[in-house]
Amino acid sequence: xxxxxxxxxxxxISNKTDxxxxxFFTQLGLECTVSQFKYNFSNVTVGKVIKCxxxxxxxxxxxxxxxxxxxxxxxxxxxxxxxDGLTVPVAKVGSKVGELKIKxxxxxxxxxxxxxxxxxxxxxxxxxxxxxxLDSNLNAGDDFIDALNLKEDSIFDFDITPNRGDCxxxxxxxxxxxxxxxxxxxxxxxxxxxxxxKTSDLIDVKIHKKDLCSRYxxxxxxxxxxxxxxxxxxNKLSLINQKSINNIVDLSNFIMFDTGQPLHVFDLxxxxxxxxxxxxxxxxxxxxxxxxKLKLSEEDIVIADDEKPVALAGVIGGINSNVxxxxxxxxxxxxxxxxxxxxxxxxxxxxxxxxxxxxERGIDLNNTVDSMNKFSNLLVDTTKAxxxxxxxxxxxxxxxxxIAFDVMKCNNFLGTSLNxxxxxxxxSLLNINCSKEINSFNCIIPSYRNDIEFExxxxxxxxxxxxYNNIPSNNNFYVPSNSFINDQELLDDKxxxxxxxNGFNEHYSNSLYSKKDCDLNSDLKPVKLINPLSVEMxxxxxxxxxxxxxxxxxxxxxxxxxIKLFEIGNISFLCRESSxxxxxxxxxxLVWVGDKINHWxxxxxxxxxxxxxxxxxxxxMLNILNVNFKLNDKKLDVVIGxxxxxxxxxxxxxxxxxxxxxxxxxxxxxxxxxxxKYFNNKIVYNKIYSFPSIERDISILIxxxxxxxxxxxxxxxxxxxxxxxxELFDLYEGxxxxxxxxxxxxxxxxKSNSKTLTDKEVDIFFNKILNILKSSFKAKQR
Numbered sequence: 001x002x003x004x005x006x007x008x009x010x011x012x013i014s015n016k017t018d019x020x021x022x023x024f025f026t027q028l029g030l031e032c033t034v035s036q037f038k039y040n041f042s043n044v045t046v047g048k049v050i051k052c053x054x055x056x057x058x059x060x061x062x063x064x065x066x067x068x069x070x071x072x073x074x075x076x077x078x079x080x081x082x083x084d085g086l087t088v089p090v091a092k093v094g095s096k097v098g099e100l101k102i103k104x105x106x107x108x109x110x111x112x113x114x115x116x117x118x119x120x121x122x123x124x125x126x127x128x129x130x131x132x133x134l135d136s137n138l139n140a141g142d143d144f145i146d147a148l149n150l151k152e153d154s155i156f157d158f159d160i161t162p163n164r165g166d167c168x169x170x171x172x173x174x175x176x177x178x179x180x181x182x183x184x185x186x187x188x189x190x191x192x193x194x195x196x197x198k199t200s201d202l203i204d205v206k207i208h209k210k211d212l213c214s215r216y217x218x219x220x221x222x223x224x225x226x227x228x229x230x231x232x233x234x235n236k237l238s239l240i241n242q243k244s245i246n247n248i249v250d251l252s253n254f255i256m257f258d259t260g261q262p263l264h265v266f267d268l269x270x271x272x273x274x275x276x277x278x279x280x281x282x283x284x285x286x287x288x289x290x291x292x293k294l295k296l297s298e299e300d301i302v303i304a305d306d307e308k309p310v311a312l313a314g315v316i317g318g319i320n321s322n323v324x325x326x327x328x329x330x331x332x333x334x335x336x337x338x339x340x341x342x343x344x345x346x347x348x349x350x351x352x353x354x355x356x357x358x359x360e361r362g363i364d365l366n367n368t369v370d371s372m373n374k375f376s377n378l379l380v381d382t383t384k385a386x387x388x389x390x391x392x393x394x395x396x397x398x399x400x401x402x403i404a405f406d407v408m409k410c411n412n413f414l415g416t417s418l419n420x421x422x423x424x425x426x427x428s429l430l431n432i433n434c435s436k437e438i439n440s441f442n443c444i445i446p447s448y449r450n451d452i453e454f455e456x457x458x459x460x461x462x463x464x465x466x467x468y469n470n471i472p473s474n475n476n477f478y479v480p481s482n483s484f485i486n487d488q489e490l491l492d493d494k495x496x497x498x499x500x501x502n503g504f505n506e507h508y509s510n511s512l513y514s515k516k517d518c519d520l521n522s523d524l525k526p527v528k529l530i531n532p533l534s535v536e537m538x539x540x541x542x543x544x545x546x547x548x549x550x551x552x553x554x555x556x557x558x559x560x561x562x563i564k565l566f567e568i569g570n571i572s573f574l575c576r577e578s579s580x581x582x583x584x585x586x587x588x589x590l591v592w593v594g595d596k597i598n599h600w601x602x603x604x605x606x607x608x609x610x611x612x613x614x615x616x617x618x619x620x621m622l623n624i625l626n627v628n629f630k631l632n633d634k635k636l637d638v639v640i641g642x643x644x645x646x647x648x649x650x651x652x653x654x655x656x657x658x659x660x661x662x663x664x665x666x667x668x669x670x671x672x673x674x675x676x677k678y679f680n681n682k683i684v685y686n687k688i689y690s691f692p693s694i695e696r697d698i699s700i701l702i703x704x705x706x707x708x709x710x711x712x713x714x715x716x717x718x719x720x721x722x723x724x725x726x727e728l729f730d731l732y733e734g735x736x737x738x739x740x741x742x743x744x745x746x747x748x749x750x751k752s753n754s755k756t757l758t759d760k761e762v763d764i765f766f767n768k769i770l771n772i773l774k775s776s777f778k779a780k781q782r
């Protein structure tokens with residue numbers, strides 16, 4: 001948000017430099033930068049166009065006689081709006097406008113002795129559609145800067161946090177500057193010249209639900225003229241990059257940037273009946289000021305007369321009640337609407353403008369009438385107007401907030417030793433009134449500080465005004481042990497490091513998908529966006545699969561045949577049990593493409609078994625040892641204990657056609673939320689013993705219905721205390737054995753940590769294993 005220093009001077013004057021103020025504002029928590037505004041012209045005067053004739057040798061140029069006070073010059077101008085009688089800025093011969101030095105030049109055989117300037121050329125505004133037209137009361141020959149009372153300025157650009165809605169105005173920043181200067185700001189009180197008619201006699205206001213609008217103030221002004229704004233007003237708005245429209249719109253914008261209170265002005269004669277602040281009806285039609293037709297929902301707040309909506313409250317006005325050049329009577333609205341509804345409406349219809357930004361962040365409940373009076377007073381200065389002798393003010397909420405404050409608790413929290421007087425002095429700078437008690441007292445919070453709700457918020461105010469740099473450092477740090485939580489990002493980092501070290505590349509996908517992408521995962525219904533950027537980004541992703549497949553397709557089209565990718569990211573889906581009706585979980589998905597990396601000496605082969613081995617290595621690195629793979633239809637479930645945490649599967653070719661992929665692809669998806677419950681980051685070191693081990697191999701013929709997991713579990717259960725490891729090193733299915741059977745070969749390692757084993761000791765357990773396999777699985781030793 002841009003703030004003019006000259007504008008701030010209306011409230012409080014500081015002798016500090018711009019750089020010093022930037023530092024002080026930043027220390028108060030208001031991060032900002034500053035730039036200098038200097039006019040890029042010199043020797044520009046006020047001129048009056050006496051005659052304006054068509055150039056004899058050019059269709060689009062005009063030959064103007066311009067009175068410059070002490071002489072009359074001929075100037076050629078191509079602006080479409082130049083004509084007799086206008087008062088204009090003129091850059092005389094020898095002056096400078098930007099980088100352009102004005103010279104006497106010959107244009108189509110006629111000399112031009114200067115240049116009539118536009119507002120954009122002079123840096124006054126962004127209007128480049130024609131020359132700048134000045135007030136006709138200005139005198140020819142007067143210096144342009146003096147005539148318009150133009151001043152060089154410093155423009156502060158603040159990055160205001162969402163909780164500080166009170167700082168979205170020059171008044172709000174002036175309050176912060178008053179803290180820096182330890183002064184009070186100067187707020188003018190306006191005494192209005194009132195007419196003898198009443199607002200309450202001409203219109204009525206009804207708030208249909210109290211929570212929609214906590215305060216609604218309005219006043220009628222009659223017999224106005226809609227015309228161009230005065231120069232001072234245009235200059236003020238121009239400095240903060242606001243375009244001038246007309247005196248009514250410009251004044252309402254000025255008040256908003258000045259006091260933080262958005263105003264809306266209705267053409268009174270276009271309103272039918274009373275003003276209703278209500279919720280819109282379902283699919284109720286409303287045409288905005290920029291002539292866009294909207295179908296409203298039942299969550300939108302509207303301002304309506306007895307026939308129709310005339311404004312989308314706090315967001316945008318309607319074309320059916322707008323102020324135009326024929327407007328004579330107006331109704332000024334100054335209100336406080338429900339912040340949450342305003343934000344939802346502005347986002348829904350993509351109308352996040354200056355007014356809605358302020359309503360969303362909360363505005364001062366006690367500022368509506370003062371802002372309306374300031375508008376009325378300034379309007380009388382720009383045009384003739386009759387102000388109603390009263391105003392309507394419907395207020396459904398009392399904004400007095402009382403918070404108990406404890407000095408000792410504050411000091412313990414901040415690590416300071418401030419006394420009660422010092423803290424009360426700080427609160428005085430913040431306009432927080434305190435009761436008379438000393439060590440524990442009540443604080444009355446100003447109505448504009450909507451961000452202060454709890455005692456700890458007052459602690460923060462003490463800290464920022466006292467100065468964070470003034471709080472002494474403490475070498476000791478005390479915190480309850482139960483406040484520490486496990487860092488789930490640690491699991492993500494370990495997975496990334498392992499996979500990156502084992503030939504995988506990490507991929508990042510767009511988190512927004514098309515409906516076609518989301519339909520690939522029929523198990524989870526996707527969350528649809530209200531305002532999607534395009535049909536290709538209409539839903540929040542419900543799977544990592546489509547993004548990874550696009551990456552595979554991209555790489556394959558560029559000749560890559562062996563690909564290993566992974567992605568860690570959140571997916572979202574509809575969930576009835578959730579309060580938000582949506583849920584989000586974090587997944588990791590791995591992709592394997594290709595069956596071999598060619599090498600002249602030792603090619604690397606990839607199949608389902610090598611992939612399972614990689615996954616086993618990943619889980620071992622995470623200290624998760626009880627992982628198994630169980631066949632479930634056309635996929636392998638990844639199981640820890642009895643909990644399914646993911647799957648490994650071969651991708652159906654039908655799901656790959658839309659991506660232009662024909663290769664065989666394996667994918668593994670793991671739920672990181674469940675995996676984190678089993679993740680153990682503690683490293684256990686075991687003593688290495690020097691006693692040798694004894695290895696025995698066993699080869700059996702067994703029915704195919706039995707799984708490797710069942711057999712290995714049986715071997716371990718009957719292998720005794722010395723069985724250290726079991727490894728399947730051969731699997732055979734072929735012509736030489738029955739079709740319903742398979743040949744398995746295992747390597748068994750026996751070892752003791754206290755002695756050297758003998759063959760007789762190992763034979764006892766080895767024979768027991770053989771007997772169990774023969775009796776339980778009908779296995780035959782080969």
